[in-house]
Amino acid sequence: xxxxxxxISRWSTKYTxxxxxxxxxxxxxxxxxxxxxxxxxxxxxxxxxxxxxTVLSYIFPASAQALDSMAQEAAMSRLYGGIHYRFDNDxxxxxGRRVGAYAIERGQKDGSLP
Numbered sequence: 763x764x765x766x767x768x769x770i771s772r773w774s775t776k777y778t779x780x781x782x783x784x785x786x787x788x789x790x791x792x793x794x795x796x797x798x799x800x801x802x803x804x805x806x807x808x809x810x811x812x813x814x815x816t817v818l819s820y821i822f823p824a825s826a827q828a829l830d831s832m833a834q835e836a837a838m839s840r841l842y843g844g845i846h847y848r849f850d851n852d853x854x855x856x857x858g859r860r861v862g863a864y865a866i867e868r869g870q871k872d873g874s875l876p
Contacts (some may be wrong), residue, residue, distance in 0.1 A: 805854035812858020
């Protein structure tokens, strides 16, 4: 549910702000991948990765640092690919981590998480 909630939040934000992709603002930027046909702000990959890392870190605390590093790497891959700005990634990670924390809290209340 954390990943679904992160996705709902991100696509709602994308279509609230409708922020163009980097290559749409500067033709010298050539995306390394195909250009997604939806707005840039905020990064869905970052949000999904932040939510997943947060929930998995709760379940596997010994792996928390590695999981967070993987989430950051997933977000940065979108910057290096030329399809996101850094602030897209930063905001996506923050949102994903908050959604993940909410999912943990919800799981603790309903008994699905210890």
